[in-house]
Amino acid sequence: MTTIREKLVLVGNGMAGIGTIEQILKLGGAYDITVFGSEPHPNYNRIMLSYVLEGSKTLNDIILNDWNWYEDNNITLHTGTMVTRIDEGSKQVVTDSGMLVPYDKVIIATGSNSFILPVPGSDKEGVVGFRDISDCDAMLAAAKQYNKAAVIGGGLLGLEAAKGLVNLGMDVTVVHLMEDLMERQLDRNASSMLQAELERQGVKFSMGKQTVELSGEQRVSGLCFSDGSTLAADFVVMAVGIKPNVTLAKDSGISVNRGIVVDDYLQTSMQNIYSIGECAEHRGMCYGLVAPLFEQGMVLAKHLCGSDTKPYEGSIVSTKLKISGVDVFSAGEFLDSPEHTVISSKDEWKRTYKKILLKNNVIVGAVLFGDVTESANLQKLVKQGAVMTDEIYTEVMGTGCCGGGAKKSTSVEAMADEEIVCGCNGVTKKAIVDAVTEHGFTTVDEIKACTGATRSCGGCKPVVEQILQFVLGDSFQQAAKQGICGCTTLSRDEIVAEITAKGLKTTKEVMNVLGWKQEEGCSKCRPAINYYLGMMNPDTYQDEKESRFVNERMGANIQKDGTYTVIPRMYGGVTTPEDLKKIADVSLKYDVKVVKVTGGQRLDLIGVKKEDLPKVWEELDMPSGYGYAKSLRTVKTCVGSQFCRFGTQDSLGMGALIERKYERLDFPAKFKIAVNGCPRNCAESCTKDIGIVGNDGGWEVFIGGNGGIKPRIADSFCKIKTDEELIEVCSAVMQYYRETGNYLERTSEWVERMGLERIQMVILNNEDNRKELAARIDFALTQVTDPWKKMLNDSSTRAALFEETRV
Amino acid sequence: MNKTTQTYPIGSVQDFLLQIGRVVIAGNVELAVFRTSDGAIYALENRSPHPKGGPLAEGIVSGHFLYDPLYDWKIDLRTGEVQAPDQGIVMTYPVSLVGDIVTVSL
Ligand SMILES: Cc1cc2nc3c(=O)[nH]c(=O)nc-3n(C[C@H](O)[C@H](O)[C@H](O)COP(=O)(O)OP(=O)(O)OC[C@H]3O[C@@H](n4cnc5c(N)ncnc54)[C@H](O)[C@@H]3O)c2cc1C
Ligand code: SF4
Ligand code: FES
Numbered sequence: 001m002t003t004i005r006e007k008l009v010l011v012g013n014g015m016a017g018i019g020t021i022e023q024i025l026k027l028g029g030a031y032d033i034t035v036f037g038s039e040p041h042p043n044y045n046r047i048m049l050s051y052v053l054e055g056s057k058t059l060n061d062i063i064l065n066d067w068n069w070y071e072d073n074n075i076t077l078h079t080g081t082m083v084t085r086i087d088e089g090s091k092q093v094v095t096d097s098g099m100l101v102p103y104d105k106v107i108i109a110t111g112s113n114s115f116i117l118p119v120p121g122s123d124k125e126g127v128v129g130f131r132d133i134s135d136c137d138a139m140l141a142a143a144k145q146y147n148k149a150a151v152i153g154g155g156l157l158g159l160e161a162a163k164g165l166v167n168l169g170m171d172v173t174v175v176h177l178m179e180d181l182m183e184r185q186l187d188r189n190a191s192s193m194l195q196a197e198l199e200r201q202g203v204k205f206s207m208g209k210q211t212v213e214l215s216g217e218q219r220v221s222g223l224c225f226s227d228g229s230t231l232a233a234d235f236v237v238m239a240v241g242i243k244p245n246v247t248l249a250k251d252s253g254i255s256v257n258r259g260i261v262v263d264d265y266l267q268t269s270m271q272n273i274y275s276i277g278e279c280a281e282h283r284g285m286c287y288g289l290v291a292p293l294f295e296q297g298m299v300l301a302k303h304l305c306g307s308d309t310k311p312y313e314g315s316i317v318s319t320k321l322k323i324s325g326v327d328v329f330s331a332g333e334f335l336d337s338p339e340h341t342v343i344s345s346k347d348e349w350k351r352t353y354k355k356i357l358l359k360n361n362v363i364v365g366a367v368l369f370g371d372v373t374e375s376a377n378l379q380k381l382v383k384q385g386a387v388m389t390d391e392i393y394t395e396v397m398g399t400g401c402c403g404g405g406a407k408k409s410t411s412v413e414a415m416a417d418e419e420i421v422c423g424c425n426g427v428t429k430k431a432i433v434d435a436v437t438e439h440g441f442t443t444v445d446e447i448k449a450c451t452g453a454t455r456s457c458g459g460c461k462p463v464v465e466q467i468l469q470f471v472l473g474d475s476f477q478q479a480a481k482q483g484i485c486g487c488t489t490l491s492r493d494e495i496v497a498e499i500t501a502k503g504l505k506t507t508k509e510v511m512n513v514l515g516w517k518q519e520e521g522c523s524k525c526r527p528a529i530n531y532y533l534g535m536m537n538p539d540t541y542q543d544e545k546e547s548r549f550v551n552e553r554m555g556a557n558i559q560k561d562g563t564y565t566v567i568p569r570m571y572g573g574v575t576t577p578e579d580l581k582k583i584a585d586v587s588l589k590y591d592v593k594v595v596k597v598t599g600g601q602r603l604d605l606i607g608v609k610k611e612d613l614p615k616v617w618e619e620l621d622m623p624s625g626y627g628y629a630k631s632l633r634t635v636k637t638c639v640g641s642q643f644c645r646f647g648t649q650d651s652l653g654m655g656a657l658i659e660r661k662y663e664r665l666d667f668p669a670k671f672k673i674a675v676n677g678c679p680r681n682c683a684e685s686c687t688k689d690i691g692i693v694g695n696d697g698g699w700e701v702f703i704g705g706n707g708g709i710k711p712r713i714a715d716s717f718c719k720i721k722t723d724e725e726l727i728e729v730c731s732a733v734m735q736y737y738r739e740t741g742n743y744l745e746r747t748s749e750w751v752e753r754m755g756l757e758r759i760q761m762v763i764l765n766n767e768d769n770r771k772e773l774a775a776r777i778d779f780a781l782t783q784v785t786d787p788w789k790k791m792l793n794d795s796s797t798r799a800a801l802f803e804e805t806r807v
Numbered sequence: 808m809n810k811t812t813q814t815y816p817i818g819s820v821q822d823f824l825l826q827i828g829r830v831v832i833a834g835n836v837e838l839a840v841f842r843t844s845d846g847a848i849y850a851l852e853n854r855s856p857h858p859k860g861g862p863l864a865e866g867i868v869s870g871h872f873l874y875d876p877l878y879d880w881k882i883d884l885r886t887g888e889v890q891a892p893d894q895g896i897v898m899t900y901p902v903s904l905v906g907d908i909v910t911v912s913l
């Protein structure tokens with residue numbers, strides 16, 4: 001017997017709507033489902049657009065339900081189609097393409113639109129919102145063509161857009177009406193710390209400015225403010241807010257306020273028509289974040305499937321900014337007033353801030369900056385309306401220590417099964433518990449693969465860990481302890497200690513004896529162990545090519561198309577006409593695609609075919625520049641006293657000397673040095689692992705600088721009189737880093753982890769120690785050879801590595 | 808359509824370093840051939856299933872898994888299956904040993 005299924009039509013192919021459909025499918029709801037979406041894509045994770053813009057994700061990465069998903073679940077999908085009206089009389093929805101589709105029930109999940117300021121000029125070319133894939137594409141395209149961008153709006157969206165555009169190389173100013181950034185989520189303290197941090201990352205700000213007009217011809221060329229001042233910009237992102245998309249509801253005669261008005265079961269004023277997501281207004285609230293949408297979706301799905309459900313009673317929202325290196329969090333109430341009891345602590349040195357608001361001793365809100373480890377916990381406490389106790393205080397404010405774990409698991413225990421743990425992906429506590437008990441998963445990564453929790457903003461990771469701990473009990477102890485990778489629970493220091501204690505000789509031995517889960521390790525631990533073994537036994541350890549990343553194995557940098565780049569050494573950034581000629585000849589002969597001057601003052605031959613690499617090295621007949629390795633890269637120099645009228649020290653000479661001395665040695669990560677002739681610092685010491693600056697009586701040494709993903713200005717380490725002392729200090733710093741650094745840890749992170757004072761104490765206050773460190777690096781340096789030469793002399797390895805067989 | 812299989816000799820065992828991939832072009836297919844530490848030899852199409860593509864031969868080999876060199880996806884050399892949380896599959900081709908000679912059938 002076949003029953004006729006009820007027809008369910010979803011308008012809006014976005015996160016709220018599809019989230020609800022997923023729940024309905026899980027509950028086994030028997031509907032014939034049709035979905036309309038005005039965008040030409042399947043459902044994607046809108047909040048990850050920020051990562052697409054920033055460049056760390058591609059559009060493909062953020063698809064949540066691909067085309068197959070719709071097909072597999074027998075869902076009829078119409079993309080690129082707008083629903084224009086719901087006709088209650090004939091029970092049909094009407095589309096802009098003239099389609100008529102009958103329904104029994106409709107879910108309106110049309111989301112919102114970017115709010116575009118109603119000022120003259122806002123319709124000019126070069127003005128976009130930040131809402132969907134097409135906006136994102138527009139920004140990526142603009143960054144290629146234009147240089148000056150303005151982002152109007154200093155909220156979450158605006159800041160993420162601004163950081164993304166900075167990463168794309170644009171000069172970006174955020175224009176904000178208020179004096180404080182994210183004033184709807186943060187208090188003044190947190191917001192000023194946030195602004196300072198973003199300024200450090202290259203975003204400019206223009207605060208307290210009201211935009212009254214966008215100037216320009218056809219294309220925007222600037223902004224005019226109410227105080228008469230102006231700002232030049234050839235690209236403008238409007239991120240001033242969102243407007244619930246109520247057109248369809250309004251045109252169909254459904255009652256709307258700011259959003260589409262719904263009751264506690266998400267029912268609109270029209271029978272059989274429901275609404276959820278950003279377009280809906282519940283008890284006077286329209287939400288602009290995903291967590292509430294999933295909570296609404298869960299209630300609606302159950303309601304539509306006829307299972308028992310509590311009514312939806314509103315959500316407490318929390319915010320996390322998705323910009324790397326900037327951790328801010330807020331939940332519930334965040335501005336203190338006389339009726340609040342305020343607990344706060346601000347640390348201007350570590351740049352952290354924590355505030356918890358109590359009302360009649362109940363936790364009603366929290367703000368965190370810098371250190372957000374307690375965010376998940378606080379979010380839960382706010383949501384539960386927990387009463388502040390001594391234990392909770394100790395837990396969240398971090399005084400005292402012991403027994404925290406046990407307490408945390410009890411609060412997870414108290415959590416309802418249906419409570420959403422991962423707001424971004426709508427994953428409940430039960431879904432995670434089931435994944436553990438039914439599939440035997442024990443790690444956050446496995447939970448992520450199976451349920452999607454932690455996949456987006458990552459804010460829920462601490463709670464997921466607590467749930468794992470709660471469900472697994474003692475067996476989690478093992479999984480919980482973070483080893484250097486998934487293969488082991490041992491930390492770097494434990495591994496190094498075991499290598500010494502047990503006299504382990506090869507990566508195989510290490511993994512065997514120390515009980516690796518995956519016998520031959522993975523791409524994280526094998527290169528690390530190979531490094532540690534080589535660092536500890538420079539003379540006896542047999543380096544394992546098969547444990548090195550491709551670049552170090554091949555002596556060149558692999559590019560995305562499988563070709564390589566070759567960088568010969570140019571000591572101190574100095575070359576000769578003869579060498580230049582050789583480079584030119586080889587580049588022509590081997591059809592090099594691009595010859596580029598690198599940031600480190602040398603030449604990069606880009607696009608060499610793998611099988612040509614050995615011939616290129618042979619004909620260049622220059623030392624490898626190690627442009628691919630976790631090793632000394634370049635020593636950048638300025639002109640210095642040989643030629644510069646300001647020069648007080650011979651930076652050229654010292655730079656070349658240092659580069660020759662320390663080249664070829666393995667480090668935990670790549671290593672860069674700069675040498676300057678005077679404090680004008682033309683070779684930019686502040687962003688190098690070691691920065692050396694000459695002065696009238698000697699040198700000043702800086703360490704721990706970085707210009708990469710997480711920029712950091714180097715710390716002044718010491719001042720030195722003679723060249724010999726300079727070399728000794730550099731040697732000691734480098735060797736201390738080699739001996740204590742975690743594999744892949746740059747000195748910028750190392751200095752922060754170890755503490756500058758400690759490194760100074762070890763090296764500056766203890767002469768014996770310093771000399772021993774320097775002697776150890778000198779010994780290691782006697783063992784190194786040029787990898788290109790070595791490969792040229794080893795014809796069988798050379799053939800196996802570089803030549804392709806053709807049959 | 809009928810597909811015929813052709814067998815190509817691609818070298819002797821020693822031509823393939825342990826745990827280091829080698830590119831072999833057989834007919835019009837580019838292969839990445841790996842010899843794992845237990846002596847088994849696997850041939851896969853030398854193309855990452857990652858949307859951005861790229862080669863596989865230069866990856867790190869552990870047991871019968873490969874970590875691809877550009878995106879670090881973990882791939883089962885025996886089946887070509889990409890391991891969670893990533894998804895995808897690489898074409899694999901049967902390999903056999905005739906004496907010391909490695910052959911692959913496509
Ligand atoms: C860049 C960015 C970053 C964000 N970051 C976060 C974050 O970190 N955390 C967080 O919680 N939230 C974040 N958000 C907000 C979050 O993405 C939204 O709250 C969520 O996507 C809203 O889901 P929705 O289904 O209600 O609406 P949408 O996802 O907007 O879906 C609505 C869909 O309906 C379609 N549609 C509209 N009208 C019609 C019609 N008449 N017919 C057919 N189709 C129609 C639209 O084209 C759209 O595809 C972010 C948003 C953006 C843009
Ligand atoms: S750092 Fe000083 S010595 Fe070196 S080039 Fe600049 S001004 Fe001249
Ligand atoms: S809450 Fe954002 S990924 Fe889970």
